[in-house]
Amino acid sequence: MTSAAAPLLRLTGVSRTFGEGVSAVTVLRDVELEIERGEMVAIMGPSGSGKSTLMNVLGCLDRASGGRYEIDGQDVASLSDDALAARRRESFGFIFQRYHLMGHLTAQGNVEVPAVYAGTPKAIRASRSAALLERLGLGGHLSHRPSQMSGGQQQRVSIARALMNGGDIILADEPTGALDSHSGLEVMQILRELHARGHTIILVTHDPGVAAWAQRVIEIADGRIVRDRVNDTHQATLTDATARAQCAPSRNDNLDGRTPIVATTEPHRSSTGWMSGWPTFSESLSMAWHALASHRLRTGLTMLGIIIGITSVVSLSAIGEGTKRRVLNDIGNIAPNTITVLRGKDFNDDKAAEIRTLLPRDAALLAAQPYTDSVTPQLGPRTARMRFGRLDTDAQVHGEGADFMRANGLKLARGRSFDASEVERQAQVALLGENTLKKLMPNGGDPVGQIVLAGSLPLRIIGVVRDRSSMFVSRSLNVYVPWTTVASRLAGQQHLESITVRILDGHPPAAAEAAIIRVLTRAHGQKDFFTFNMDTIVKSISRTSQMLTLLLSFVALISLVVGGIGVMNIMLVSVTERTREIGIRRAIGARRQDILRQFLIEAVLVCLMGGAVGVALSYAIGWLVATFVPQVAVVFSARTFTAAVACACVIGVVSGWWPARSAARLDPVDALARE
Numbered sequence: 001m002t003s004a005a006a007p008l009l010r011l012t013g014v015s016r017t018f019g020e021g022v023s024a025v026t027v028l029r030d031v032e033l034e035i036e037r038g039e040m041v042a043i044m045g046p047s048g049s050g051k052s053t054l055m056n057v058l059g060c061l062d063r064a065s066g067g068r069y070e071i072d073g074q075d076v077a078s079l080s081d082d083a084l085a086a087r088r089r090e091s092f093g094f095i096f097q098r099y100h101l102m103g104h105l106t107a108q109g110n111v112e113v114p115a116v117y118a119g120t121p122k123a124i125r126a127s128r129s130a131a132l133l134e135r136l137g138l139g140g141h142l143s144h145r146p147s148q149m150s151g152g153q154q155q156r157v158s159i160a161r162a163l164m165n166g167g168d169i170i171l172a173d174e175p176t177g178a179l180d181s182h183s184g185l186e187v188m189q190i191l192r193e194l195h196a197r198g199h200t201i202i203l204v205t206h207d208p209g210v211a212a213w214a215q216r217v218i219e220i221a222d223g224r225i226v227r228d229r230v231n232d233t234h235q236a237t238l239t240d241a242t243a244r245a246q247c248a249p250s251r252n253d254n255l256d257g258r259t260p261i262v263a264t265t266e267p268h269r270s271s272t273g274w275m276s277g278w279p280t281f282s283e284s285l286s287m288a289w290h291a292l293a294s295h296r297l298r299t300g301l302t303m304l305g306i307i308i309g310i311t312s313v314v315s316l317s318a319i320g321e322g323t324k325r326r327v328l329n330d331i332g333n334i335a336p337n338t339i340t341v342l343r344g345k346d347f348n349d350d351k352a353a354e355i356r357t358l359l360p361r362d363a364a365l366l367a368a369q370p371y372t373d374s375v376t377p378q379l380g381p382r383t384a385r386m387r388f389g390r391l392d393t394d395a396q397v398h399g400e401g402a403d404f405m406r407a408n409g410l411k412l413a414r415g416r417s418f419d420a421s422e423v424e425r426q427a428q429v430a431l432l433g434e435n436t437l438k439k440l441m442p443n444g445g446d447p448v449g450q451i452v453l454a455g456s457l458p459l460r461i462i463g464v465v466r467d468r469s470s471m472f473v474s475r476s477l478n479v480y481v482p483w484t485t486v487a488s489r490l491a492g493q494q495h496l497e498s499i500t501v502r503i504l505d506g507h508p509p510a511a512a513e514a515a516i517i518r519v520l521t522r523a524h525g526q527k528d529f530f531t532f533n534m535d536t537i538v539k540s541i542s543r544t545s546q547m548l549t550l551l552l553s554f555v556a557l558i559s560l561v562v563g564g565i566g567v568m569n570i571m572l573v574s575v576t577e578r579t580r581e582i583g584i585r586r587a588i589g590a591r592r593q594d595i596l597r598q599f600l601i602e603a604v605l606v607c608l609m610g611g612a613v614g615v616a617l618s619y620a621i622g623w624l625v626a627t628f629v630p631q632v633a634v635v636f637s638a639r640t641f642t643a644a645v646a647c648a649c650v651i652g653v654v655s656g657w658w659p660a661r662s663a664a665r666l667d668p669v670d671a672l673a674r675e
Contacts, residue, residue: 006073007034008169008200009058014067016053016223027053029223031067035202040195042203042214042231050223052173055204059092059171060084061587061669082591088668089117089589093162095191097174099154100584100672101146104294107133107157108142114164116283117589132160136190152183159190161588169200176210188213288602295574302570303610305563306651310614310644312556315621317640320549322633327541337373337503338407339513340532341366341520356495357524363401363499365523371512373502376401376408379486380497384454386479388440395436395477397454399486405465407502415448415463423482426489430459433478434467454479457489509535563610564651571603571659582663583671596664603656604649611648615641 016028027050035041045051056062057069060076069076071087079087094100101110111129120128133142136156146154155175162170172191176184192213195201203214211217212231219227292299341362344352360377367375379399386395398404402420405412418429430452432440437447447461465480487493503512513533521527575582582595622634 006070008037008039008072009033009035010068010070011057011064012068012070014057014064014069016050016057016062017065027223028057028064031223031225033218033225033228035200037200038195038198039216040192040201040203040214041216041218042205042211043218043220044205044208044211045220046206049220051204051206051220053223054220055171055173055202056669058202059094059169059587060087061672062667082593085117085586085589085591085594088587089114089165091166091168093165093167093170094587095155095158095162095170095172095175096672097177099146099151099158099178100580100587101154101157101161102581102584103146104290106143106145107138107149107153107160109290110146110157111160111164113585114161114588116287117585117591117594118165122283129160129164132163133157136160150183151179152186155179155183155187156190159187163194165589167194167199169202170194171202171204173204174206174210175203176207177205184210284597284601285605287598288605291578291598291602292605298570298574299606302567302606303613305566306560306607306610306648307563307614307617309556309560309563309651310611310648311618311621312559313553313647314615314618314636314640314644315634316552316556317549317643318618318622318634318636319625319632320545320552321637321640322635324542324545324549325635326633327545337505337507337509338409338534339501339503339509339516340534341499341501341516341529342532343497343529346530355528356493357528358496358499359494360496362520362523363496365519366499366501366516369515369519371504371507371515373504374403374407375502376404376500377483377496378404378498378500379483379491379493381478382486382490384479384490386436386440386477387453388450391440391442393436393439393477395433395439395454395479397479397481397486397490399483399491400480401483404480404500407500409502410468411466413464413466414446415461417463418482423484426484427482428457428459428485428489429462429482430454431463431465431480432461433465433480436477436479437464439477452479454481454490457485509533560647560651564607564655567603567606567651568655568659571599571656572662574602575599575659575663578663579666579671582666583668583673586666586668587672592664595666596660599660599663600653600656603660604652607648607652607655608645611644614648615644 011031011033014028014031014033015026017024017026019025031054043051043054053062057064060071060079063077071091076084076087088094101107102113105113108126108129111132112125115125115128130139130142133139133156136159138153138156138160141149141153146157149157155178170191175187175191179187188210191201191203201214203210205211214231217227217229217231218225219229341358342352343349343355343358363375363377366372377400381396381398383394384397386393401407402418402423404410405417412431413434415431417431418427421427422429432447432452440452441447441450447464450461451458452461453459459479459481465478467478483496501512501516503509510533513531513536516531517527520529585595585598619636622636625632625634
């Protein structure tokens with residue numbers, strides 16, 4: 001059977017051993033075999049003879065343990081795993097006894113898979129696969145799934161898949177083993193016609209009836225070729241098919257209505273696509289989507305952990321951010337950039353009331369500093385019984401300087417504030433807070449010019465101050481009076497109880513605070529006061545809020561990690577369940593990185609979908625909270641959404657890497673053997 005040119009397939013002293021040491025089992029022993037291009041060969045033997053192992057070695061599904069195997073003169077042992085995948089994809093077409101179709105794909109989808117890995121454009125794939133199925137009598141079954149077709153129809157789909165990339169060498173393992181006699185005859189007639197049109201056909205069978213279709217029969221027993229003979233009955237069965245094939249165009253002709261059912265166009269060979277690197281995103285996404293959509297319940301359960309985790313992280317981050325902004329806004333409403341000087345060592349100093357060294361000249365001294373915007377001396381607040389007509393109420397009387405409105409960040413609702421001359425002459429004037437006005441004048445009216453009593457002291461109302469809504473501001477009723485009036489008419493003292501200094505915008509509050517301490521210590525001869533810096537409080541509360549948000553997010557992150565572990569677990573189970581599918585994909589030309597990429601994309605896609613649902617759910621929760629619990633602030637930010645998507649991607653990659661790697665490391669022959 002040799003020729004001057006190198007044979008298409010040549011095995012020299014090939015052996016295949018499984019296991020090592022005393023448990024080693026040799027299945028093939030010193031196999032010598034040559035197969036010429038265009039032959040139709042049957043490898044025949046009983047179960048356990050080694051014929052399937054020989055087919056696996058011939059089809060590059062398995063590697064020989066010893067000897068030399070050449071395809072077109074190229075030693076297979078020198079090929080990398082990617083190169084072997086390319087050989088399977090471009091040179092071989094496999095027809096299996098159990099069909100090995102992917103249940104979640106349609107007939108056309110199954111046929112197209114080898115072309116996807118070959119980088120064939122989508123339009124060409126669709127046209128070629130439809131034409132192949134049409135010529136094989138399945139034109140009305142393009143969208144049918146394997147479960148909707150008979151065994152003979154499924155085997156025809158398997159034949160079309162084998163021809164998708166050309167199928168120069170077709171390896172058929174018990175092609176009629178699972179079919180009835182009529183369907184089996186149809187399959188053998190198709191294989192005979194393919195042989196007549198130039199394909200190299202290798203049949204692996206134990207059935208003499210199937211072997212009779214071949215022009216050459218190789219018998220194998222106990223891993224050795226025991227007989228290699230020309231089939232005498234071959235010419236008789238060949239005549240009819242040959243006559244029909246000779247009347248038809250060659251296999252490279254275009255498909256049209258006159259060509260026989262197995263005529264094919266030349267397959268598209270692309271130098272780009274899967275074989276040149278990463279596949280197009282749309283192809284990868286489509287394959288992953290079909291795999292996930294075919295197991296909706298499993299996909300939904302896998303997403304559940306991610307949904308809970310993302311919802312928790314985004315919702316708690318939004319609530320934390322909202323709380324932080326509300327707190328800082330409340331602080332800003334009190335008095336921005338202010339430093340208050342008070343008597344004593346701190347707020348808990350019991351002897352502070354005995355200190356009388358904080359004087360009006362200290363306020364004047366601080367007002368002259370270059371970093372000062374405004375200053376107000378302060379007495380109180382003191383509780384006084386306020387009366388207007390027949391109404392009375394308790395209110396807090398604040399003794400303030402002429403610049404108290406600016407220094408404290410207050411705003412007028414109506415009227416005016418008192419000026420420096422009124423402070424100097426101890427004028428009996430007052431500004432009421434809005435809440436105080438509502439208590440004393442519930443029926444409304446213009447309060448300006450009216451007289452109210454603070455205890456027994458008559459005060460003329462000259463204005464109304466807007467009350468501030470803040471968790472840091474007392475809810476009590478407020479009345480503002482010149483500090484000199486309070487000192488002489490209510491308190492009976494000339495020293496101050498505090499001084500509030502507003503710092504110029506842009507000046508560092510910490511530097512101003514240090515300067516105030518130096519100036520007053522030098523003026524008093526000792527440090528008998530302390531300062532309260534609002535900027536320090538703002539920063540402290542901001543840090544505390546951030547820490548609280550981080551803590552809550554960390555707690556929520558735990559659920560996200562648990563969700564990621566769930567994804568990994570389900571994906572590992574999925575790899576086990578889909579081992580046969582992995583074997584099919586590897587057999588028809590997928591590389592290890594193709595399998596790795598597909599499972600990794602599936603994991604990321606699951607996590608991204610879970611993340612999207614989680615973000616939407618957290619937004620809905622935020623809307624419900626804002627509607628029914630308005631006192632709780634919820635603020636979503638672009639950063640939060642971006643972080644959620646990034647987290648979903650990272651969790652997908654991390655949780656999907658190990659399952660994807662496990663899938664990619666499966667050998668095609670081992671994967672196909674598992675059920």
